[in-house]
Amino acid sequence: MSADADLAELAAACGIFDQFRDLEGVMRPTSPDTQRALLRAGGFAAQSAAEVAESLARLRAEQAARLIPEEIIVTSGQAVSVPCAAAVDWQLVLEGADSVHLSGGATETVTLPSLPMGLHKLCARGSGRSSVCRVIAAPPRAPLLPEVTNQQKSWGVVAALYGLRSQRNQGLGDFEDLAQLAETLGPLGAGFLGLNPVHALGWAAAEVISPYSPSHRGCLNPAHLAIGRLPGAASGATATPAGGELIDYAAHGPQHRQALRGAYATFEQTATAADRAAFAEFVHAGGRLLEDFARFECLSTQHGTNRRLWPEALRHPELQRATALPEEAGFHLWMQWQADIQLGDAHRRAMDSGMGLGLYLDLAVGARRDGAEAWCAGEALARDVSLGAPPDHLSPAGQNWQLAAYAPRGLAGQDYAPFRTILRQSMRHCGLFRIDHALGLNRSYWIPDDGSPGGYIRQPFEALMALIAIEAHRAQTVIVGEDLGLVPDGFRETMADKGLYGYTVMQYEKTEAGRFRRTQDLRPQSLACFGTHDTPTIAGFCAGRDIDWWHRLGWIDEAARKRAQRRRKSERADLLGQPGTPAATDTPCDQIHRQLAGASAALAAVQLDDVLGVIEAQNLPGTVEEHPNWRRRSPVAIEALSGHEGLTKTARLMAEAGRGTFEDPI
Known part of the structure; x- marks a missing residue:
């Protein structure tokens, strides 16, 4: 050959x-x-x-x-037949068990009884060799909305947690703000409150602010800890709320971190035996992931944020696990404990307020290549490549996200443990869970460091979908798969069959004739919204604010700006001219929300920015410093949202369309 x-x-x-x-x-x-x-x-x-x-x-x-296949995916609760290449003696060990569950002999087929959900191990010996098969027993699909909430349709609000304004925070939204916002929205009939990813960004990487560029997706960002809610927090720690339209990270960070260290010092000195036992239990339950993360935080503080530049011995987590955790690790473990408590409390309060789903959390597509998740992954990580995307309608120039990629063979070799643990940790405190760039479950676009063009590599789609179904059932969480971009044939149909809800963004939903699709024609098994953090707000879209930014940054000239604005004027007329019964007092935002309320999609989400009339987007793709990405603060404090006219009107529109219940206080 x-x-x-x-x-x-x-x-x-x-x-x-x-x-x-x-x-x-x-x-x-x-x-x-x-x-x-x-x-x-x-x-x-x-x-x-x-x-x-x-x-x-x-x-x-x-x-x-091989005597038996390397992996099989079966339906839990059903009998299993596994082909074997020779006569074998076999043993089955169930997930989480230390002893053999079943054993026997077979010549052509190993027949197993119905299996519980989980990733089990079938070991076979014969003809002088042995093989191990991963047996993934999963439900046919993830839970659907009616199974979790007894509702056919629901709606919710999506907000930028970092941008929440309140009378008590110091300029960066925190978990207490999140809980209070949920308690405002629940009585209005909202079924969920969505937010940006709250993954850990890295203690030493203070310059990183994008929630979509995390250090580890299985851990939480302590910058969102509400200081006043911490046992032992200094008196008056949140007495002076910060003003301004943009978040001053440089001012907030040092003050917040000092308060965290003070609260931890108080915990070490005064914690009760019960509190210490609860902390120890949390650390034990977090297992290797949590300890590795804390170890990485200590090492990065000492040796810099780029793990690839550390001394050789420190680059390998398996070598570090043989040593005791540094004393400083206790601080990072404690912050994760407190963040878990506060996020869990926010979800509980959201549910108690009447929300059927509670929090709607977001899983970023990947973690930074120099961060904790990549360090912990070991051989599961692909080497010398970055995750990205080829040119598509979202980004005509293509994208290099500088995020770590999991290698299919390496990830499977670890029984998908990194992926499964992140799912399990992330679904602990939510009823609705969004997987960013769900296309990556099917195929990933890798961009080599050596300058070679990027290319696609197939992912173990069936196995990953089965593992998602397992974790979703265990958590009773509804899953949304963000399926924008170059979508492979049949992908959306398969995703729907597996119980995942698609992601339909009105700005991208157009017919072949170039007209906006009617919301009554959107996919029923999907979450519908007007835009995302990466797109213009309703006010910004109508004003062509994104086009103005392109011109300001020199991406288009004046002639192109005028052409784009003319197209936008036509698009605006098409969008706002969709069928419906708008009231005479309807604003463009009201008209869009009326369309979303009547959409065929089971889930409808509105952005808090749209409700409040914000014109600027949270993020402008393709920029870092040129546009104030991830810095915009909400113009209205949480305390002033109760009875807010725009929010009340949106809730009324949703209730009239059969999404939840709302009793108008007027």
């Missing part, structure tokens, strides 16, 4: 796409350089023809030596 044929076969066997269809519908081949780079990222030597041939031979030998 030729070297080119070997490379093509190895790439195909490792799930690397030989081509993909771009934004214009043109098939783009994956170059040999890209194939080699992606193979190396996944753990296969492929620099030369000899290395490719050797890697291919090793892969073939591994497959030929």
